[in-house]
Amino acid sequence: MNTAASPLPSPLHPASRGLARLAELAAASPLQPVCEGFYFLRHGQTPRNALRIFQSYDEPLSELGERQAAAAAVVLAREPIRRIVCSDARRALHTAQTVAAPLSLQPLAQALLRERHFGALVGTSSADIDWDCAPEGGETLAEFVQRKRQALEDALATEEGPVLIVAHGGSLYVLAALLGVPLNPGLLANAHPLHFTRGPDGRWQARALSAADPALAAGGALA
Template sequence: MAELIFVRHGQSTWNLERRVQGQSHEPPLTDLGRRQASAAADFVRTLGAQAIFSSDQVRAAQTAEIIGERCQVAVRHDQRLREHDHGELTGMLSSAAMAAWSADPHAASDPDAPYDPDLVHGRTGESPRQVADRFARFAADVRGHDGRIVVVSHGTLIQTALAVIAGEDLARMTWHAIANGDVINAAGEVIHRSEADVAVRR
């Protein structure tokens, strides 16, 4: 039976600029992002990955390419591993997107209310439940694989995937601290964090 290991892509140019990336294909990895991907690749190589699947968005695909080359495993791209589509918020500075989200009457809700998994982000984007559903379809397709499968994807997709695997109610899902370049097991534990990222945070 497959054992899923997740890798969040390395830092992208839009991570650095603090922009909402969503399903934009444009932002590539920064130099730091490539170092984070390389550090993740060195660790993943020790795990003996049998397969590598990746989002086809540039920042994830570049990360997966580095991991695949290091592990000598071909990368398979899957659109179901793309980031949560934030619709009209995509490309905005995170601060501006949060202000727009708060001012949107369609998104307004009691701050103490549970997270709404059926709320579409950015009006033209998708809901958390839609993200969960497409990951669940991917997981069903790879369930029959043997050994470790590395999934290179994005922060919110990975958060949602972990909730799906744990069988959590999406309205009260657990939020994990996942940094760029982190390697995470299916229980949501960070099993490797790039020293490059740690150095920047100090």
């Protein structure tokens, strides 16, 4: 079984400083899910994603984000998902509710799955985001990784699966590092459904469930 997280490729996109430190922190205590597979979905785009601005937890989806969530719902409706756990941040909860409707499921919202709290940086530019910063009034990277590890462990500590986790870009970075899964920019898009599976050798891998629709693709900050 894979017991050590591999460093994340760096940079994953032009604004990904500090990921080596994130991978180092995650590798100190890798995640060991009891399940053999699960799903992950980053929330749809928000107005501040598009503007590359650190956002608060009440930031809504943009019109594009709503369309992205609806498209993800069509893809995920074909999957054998039995449970949905999501961040209680507005953008993630809205995305989870959109995806849950065709599956006749009710998302379980968890505060621990929220994106990192960037404190005094909220409302400022995230174009040159440094994950290893220590923002005034916010979480340090070590605190964030520890919180995310607990949240992801709780979400995956069930046999009532497969589970879908709906959360944030930061969640995906930590999740990948905890499982030793290399990421590429194509896996980081808003509302792009991912399927994580454990192979016969115990190593985890992630694949996109469908090709990204150019009409719905969007860049922007991960936070």
